[in-house]
Amino acid sequence: MKTYIVGNWKLNFTVGEASIYLHKLMKALPNHRDMEVVVAPSTVALQPLSLQIDRHKMKLAAQNAFYRDYGAYTGETSFLQLSGIVDYAIVGHSEQRYIFGQDDKMIAKEVAAAVRNRIRPILCIGETESERAFGETTDVIRDQLLGGLSEIADDDLEKVIIAYEPVWAISSTKVSKLATPDEVAEVVKLIRKTLVDTYGKKATEKVSVLFGGSVNPSNAGAYLTVPGINGLLIGGSSLILSEFTDIIEVAKRVKV
Numbered sequence: 001m002k003t004y005i006v007g008n009w010k011l012n013f014t015v016g017e018a019s020i021y022l023h024k025l026m027k028a029l030p031n032h033r034d035m036e037v038v039v040a041p042s043t044v045a046l047q048p049l050s051l052q053i054d055r056h057k058m059k060l061a062a063q064n065a066f067y068r069d070y071g072a073y074t075g076e077t078s079f080l081q082l083s084g085i086v087d088y089a090i091v092g093h094s095e096q097r098y099i100f101g102q103d104d105k106m107i108a109k110e111v112a113a114a115v116r117n118r119i120r121p122i123l124c125i126g127e128t129e130s131e132r133a134f135g136e137t138t139d140v141i142r143d144q145l146l147g148g149l150s151e152i153a154d155d156d157l158e159k160v161i162i163a164y165e166p167v168w169a170i171s172s173t174k175v176s177k178l179a180t181p182d183e184v185a186e187v188v189k190l191i192r193k194t195l196v197d198t199y200g201k202k203a204t205e206k207v208s209v210l211f212g213g214s215v216n217p218s219n220a221g222a223y224l225t226v227p228g229i230n231g232l233l234i235g236g237s238s239l240i241l242s243e244f245t246d247i248i249e250v251a252k253r254v255k256v
């Protein structure tokens with residue numbers, strides 16, 4: 001299985017800044033056989049960066065897109081418009097769920113639209129701090145996982161990448177708010193068991209599961225060695241070139 005190192009730039013970098021960063025990153029990128037390095041810039045930067053990127057070295061992801069191909073949807077960008085520009089798309093990120101009100105039904109349509117347009121969706125799931133405190137983690141993870149996958153055919157399961165991002169561990173500066181590898185292991189086990197129970201063992205083996213939530217060069221190794229984890233989804237640390245390349249180096253040591 002490939003190891004995925006995905007940088008989610010969120011709402012950062014102008015198009016010019018993104019282009020300069022990409023240029024530097026492609027130069028600094030260590031050899032990374034069996035590893036897929038992906039960055040997710042703002043939508044406005046995707047098209048110019050797609051002309052600049054060397055797809056043998058790395059790939060682009062969208063951070064979000066709308067499930068209809070075209071129509072009267074002011075302000076939206078469709079997966080159809082992004083096909084040929086990106087190889088991946090982040091879908092159902094918690095910031096889309098909680099700031100912009102996306103729900104599992106909409107997210108399921110986005111997963112299906114991505115697959116339909118030959119873009120691999122990275123379906124993000126994760127519980128909030130209060131859901132964890134009230135013992136609802138298992139239900140939330142199951143609902144978001146099966147809800148998000150509900151609009152695709154079983155045969156398409158292997159095209160979807162799952163990212164576990166506990167909402168309480170995102171953008172955390174406090175060590176007490178970091179997910180421990182044991183906490184991550186428990187949820188990854190639950191994700192894989194839920195998939196096996198629903199789709200069978202064989203179909204599930206090819207599904208990659210990533211972890212995200214304040215990943216940096218010092219904790220990346222510990223998360224990458226959690227059983228069942230195939231990579232990382234990185235926010236803040238992916239904006240700093242040296243940190244992002246350090247994480248790729250760690251992944252090379254740990255996984256390849």
Ligand code: 13P
Pocket residue numbers: 008093165169170171172212213214215233234235236237
């Ligand atoms: P941070 O790495 O900044 O916590 O962000 C994680 C994330 O939301 C990636 O999608």
